[in-house]
Amino acid sequence: MGNRPRIKDVARRAGVSQKTVSNVINDHPNVSPRTRAAVEEAIAALGYRVNLAGRHLRRGESGVIALIVPELDLGYFAELSDLIIREAEQHSRTVLVHQTEARREREMAALDGFGTDFVDGVLFNPLAMDDDDLAAHRSRLPVVLLGETPQAGRHHHVTIDNVRAAREATDHLLDAGRTRIAVIGGRPPGPSGTAELRAQGYREAVEARGLAYEPELVRPARHFHWQDGADLAAELVRSPRPPDALLCLNDPLALGAIRALYDAGVRVPEDVAVAGFDDIALGRCSVPSLTTVSPDKPGLARAAVKLLMEEIEARRSPSAPSSREAAEGTVSAFEDSTPGDPAPKEIVVGHTLLVRESSGPKS
Amino acid sequence: MGNRPRIKDVARRAGVSQKTVSNVINDHPNVSPRTRAAVEEAIAALGYRVNLAGRHLRRGESGVIALIVPELDLGYFAELSDLIIREAEQHSRTVLVHQTEARREREMAALDGFGTDFVDGVLFNPLAMDDDDLAAHRSRLPVVLLGETPQAGRHHHVTIDNVRAAREATDHLLDAGRTRIAVIGGRPPGPSGTAELRAQGYREAVEARGLAYEPELVRPARHFHWQDGADLAAELVRSPRPPDALLCLNDPLALGAIRALYDAGVRVPEDVAVAGFDDIALGRCSVPSLTTVSPDKPGLARAAVKLLMEEIEARRSPSAPSSREAAEGTVSAFEDSTPGDPAPKEIVVGHTLLVRESSGPKS
DNA sequence: GGAGGGATTTACATCGATGTAAAAATATGC
DNA sequence: GCATATTTTTACATCGATGTAAATCCCTCC
Numbered sequence: 001m002g003n004r005p006r007i008k009d010v011a012r013r014a015g016v017s018q019k020t021v022s023n024v025i026n027d028h029p030n031v032s033p034r035t036r037a038a039v040e041e042a043i044a045a046l047g048y049r050v051n052l053a054g055r056h057l058r059r060g061e062s063g064v065i066a067l068i069v070p071e072l073d074l075g076y077f078a079e080l081s082d083l084i085i086r087e088a089e090q091h092s093r094t095v096l097v098h099q100t101e102a103r104r105e106r107e108m109a110a111l112d113g114f115g116t117d118f119v120d121g122v123l124f125n126p127l128a129m130d131d132d133d134l135a136a137h138r139s140r141l142p143v144v145l146l147g148e149t150p151q152a153g154r155h156h157h158v159t160i161d162n163v164r165a166a167r168e169a170t171d172h173l174l175d176a177g178r179t180r181i182a183v184i185g186g187r188p189p190g191p192s193g194t195a196e197l198r199a200q201g202y203r204e205a206v207e208a209r210g211l212a213y214e215p216e217l218v219r220p221a222r223h224f225h226w227q228d229g230a231d232l233a234a235e236l237v238r239s240p241r242p243p244d245a246l247l248c249l250n251d252p253l254a255l256g257a258i259r260a261l262y263d264a265g266v267r268v269p270e271d272v273a274v275a276g277f278d279d280i281a282l283g284r285c286s287v288p289s290l291t292t293v294s295p296d297k298p299g300l301a302r303a304a305v306k307l308l309m310e311e312i313e314a315r316r317s318p319s320a321p322s323s324r325e326a327a328e329g330t331v332s333a334f335e336d337s338t339p340g341d342p343a344p345k346e347i348v349v350g351h352t353l354l355v356r357e358s359s360g361p362k363s
Numbered sequence: 364m365g366n367r368p369r370i371k372d373v374a375r376r377a378g379v380s381q382k383t384v385s386n387v388i389n390d391h392p393n394v395s396p397r398t399r400a401a402v403e404e405a406i407a408a409l410g411y412r413v414n415l416a417g418r419h420l421r422r423g424e425s426g427v428i429a430l431i432v433p434e435l436d437l438g439y440f441a442e443l444s445d446l447i448i449r450e451a452e453q454h455s456r457t458v459l460v461h462q463t464e465a466r467r468e469r470e471m472a473a474l475d476g477f478g479t480d481f482v483d484g485v486l487f488n489p490l491a492m493d494d495d496d497l498a499a500h501r502s503r504l505p506v507v508l509l510g511e512t513p514q515a516g517r518h519h520h521v522t523i524d525n526v527r528a529a530r531e532a533t534d535h536l537l538d539a540g541r542t543r544i545a546v547i548g549g550r551p552p553g554p555s556g557t558a559e560l561r562a563q564g565y566r567e568a569v570e571a572r573g574l575a576y577e578p579e580l581v582r583p584a585r586h587f588h589w590q591d592g593a594d595l596a597a598e599l600v601r602s603p604r605p606p607d608a609l610l611c612l613n614d615p616l617a618l619g620a621i622r623a624l625y626d627a628g629v630r631v632p633e634d635v636a637v638a639g640f641d642d643i644a645l646g647r648c649s650v651p652s653l654t655t656v657s658p659d660k661p662g663l664a665r666a667a668v669k670l671l672m673e674e675i676e677a678r679r680s681p682s683a684p685s686s687r688e689a690a691e692g693t694v695s696a697f698e699d700s701t702p703g704d705p706a707p708k709e710i711v712v713g714h715t716l717l718v719r720e721s722s723g724p725k726s
Numbered sequence: 727g728g729a730g731g732g733a734t735t736t737a738c739a740t741c742g743a744t745g746t747a748a749a750a751a752t753a754t755g756c
Numbered sequence: 757g758c759a760t761a762t763t764t765t766t767a768c769a770t771c772g773a774t775g776t777a778a779a780t781c782c783c784t785c786c
Contacts, residue, residue, distance in 0.1 A: 053423070056481075064427075072441045072444050072448070078436050081435050099448055259652075282618055
């Protein structure tokens with residue numbers, strides 16, 4: 001019939017006060033060895049476990065962080081989430097996962113919606129929200145953005161150098177003798193999202209060789225799933241002037257494209273070379289294996305979690321000395337508090353171009 | 364300078380008591396329209412949001428459930444997690460994800476470890492723990508098992524009929540004229556885990572045709588990643604009596620196997636047919652596309668979440684009328700409480716064999 | 727042997743929301 | 757018009773852990 005023991009029960013059994021038990025649990029200094037032993041004995045005997053609800057309420061920290069991604073079943077985000085969860089575990093945090101389906105209103109909602117009400121910080125990989133949205137948004141929580149380079153960056157963020165990565169991938173295709181490279185999943189070069197930045201890099205690389213940037217070679221994708229890649233590739237090879245290479249902005253698009261080319265009787269890489277982004281596991285065993293830009297995902301996960309932890313830590317101590325006590329009695333004025341925020345940090349992690357079969361020699 | 368408003372602030376502004384505000388928030392009956400309007404005005408004006416820590420402490424429910432899977436970067440679990448998170452959202456729950464790396468001690472730890480301390484229930488997909496472990500484990504939380512059919516099932520669980528699915532897949536290969544089918548990722552048929560059950564189905568199908576069950580054709584995999592599939596397939600085709608079909612117990616293994624066969628100059632499906640399990644997205648666009656057993660993942664997610672919700676609900680009300688009050692004052696006896704548990708339910712969701720190119724005709 | 731000082735320990739208040747029971751306001755019946 | 761229902765609202769206690777400040781304890785040293 002027993003309920004879970006609380007700190008009170010442990011205290012009673014050990015013959016000490018509740019606070020002393022708390023002190024033991026939290027490794028406070030100034031606990032005599034004897035008392036500590038007694039308390040630990042009681043804890044073990046009763047099978048006591050801290051009740052996190054109580055702790056959360058008192059401390060104002062839950063030990064949980066939110067991870068907001070477009071969707072898990074896109075290989076890249078699954079792998080990234082995997083790494084982030086492991087990394088968070090190193091910091092004794094658990095991770096709440098939200099999916100936005102890359103829809104703007106869901107991204108907005110996730111950022112200050114229900115589930116985030118109770119986390120200590122947020123790791124957010126936006127896709128649909130643009131710079132303005134992000135700039136406009138002031139979260140009451142520490143936020144670290146993933147995989148973006150927002151201009152009006154008021155938030156910390158961690159990313160790879162997308163422009164350069166795309167330039168390198170494009171250069172590689174050009175070096176392999178390709179002259180007409182289409183971009184699958186691209187959007188007109190611009191300052192905002194990943195797709196725009198990669199298209200930007202593509203454009204730079206192409207123009208650096210004196211080739212014309214042709215907008216009709218840049219095809220946006222709706223979902224970044226393999227099917228989109230297949231559809232767009234099929235469309236492209238049927239066009240009057242088909243490309244001889246496809247730069248796909250993620251790996252599923254690329255694998256779909258490879259399949260569509262196969263169906264169309266176009267050889268990869270002999271007729272058309274294909275390259276992707278993200279280096280998902282299965283790109284290594286496709287036939288042909290996939291050339292891709294491999295972001296340093298472990299590095300990204302590590303940096304992101306570290307940054308978030310620092311921000312959480314920073315907001316805990318110095319900034320708001322005791323505005324709470326001070327405000328006691330005042331009813332008005334509940335604007336968003338904006339504590340830390342001393343120059344948001346941008347961390348750029350490395351990437352590597354992995355050349356595999358899909359971008360082999362033309363023939 | 365404002366801190367977040369609390370219920371107290373709303374109450375003050377609306378000129379009512381805190382409890383009345385709480386009543387409005389929770390849609391209690393007996394709140395006059397006028398009061399309700401006043402409170403709602405105050406809530407909107409202050410931008411009040413419920414503090415979940417307080418609510419959690421008081422109600423004993425956090426609104427969070429834990430999902431424990433081997434690892435997210437295995438396509439199947441990513442897709443399943445995706446679906447489960449969406450499903451949980453329908454029930455206004457958020458999902459905490461833990462990864463066990465399919466290691467027994469991590470599975471044990473995840474089940475009653477740190478992060479689960481504060482969730483309302485657990486969805487758990489065990490791989491390494493066996494029946495005995497599971498039977499021995501009595502969680503204080505509602506638990507629903509995924510993808511297993513533990514004998515000593517003390518827990519609810521949701522699964523597909525693994526034996527039958529494997530039998531069907533094997534039959535399909537046999538029907539296609541294959542006579543020597545290897546199982547990649549298999550373990551000796553037995554009662555416990557998914558791998559054993561599938562091997563069981565395989566065995567039944569093979570023996571039903573009067574063929575011998577040959578243990579050396581059943582090769583266990585360590586991680587169920589594509590590389591294992593590639594290694595095992597390579598090994599098998601080099602063996603003295605190579606198989607003419609591979610039944611791979613998940614899709615990544617199958618895709619790895621296809622790649623290895625390609626490297627070995629063995630044609631798929633002409634020389635060796637390949638079939639997988641799980642129907643991950645990329646299996647549809649591989650070359651050749653992958654024949655696979657497709658579990659009803661949405662159905663599985665829905666059933667699992669529903670079952671968990673019911674169990675959470677059930678434990679809330681009837682079983683422990685007020686053992687808490689009764690136990691007040693008693694110090695001893697804090698055994699695990701075991702409230703509900705009236706005959707654990709088993710839900711079997713459907714599956715389909717999707718026949719694609721990799722199991723086409725022999726030649 | 728007692729003052730002084732640091733190390734331990736304690737009582738109590740508090741974090742924010744909500745259940746309980748009783749008070750206050752309103753409605754109903756005769 | 758007044759006693760009795762019934763609906764609304766309130767004050768207060770509580771969920772479990774921990775910060776604060778005050779109370780003890782234990783030494784050291786003159």
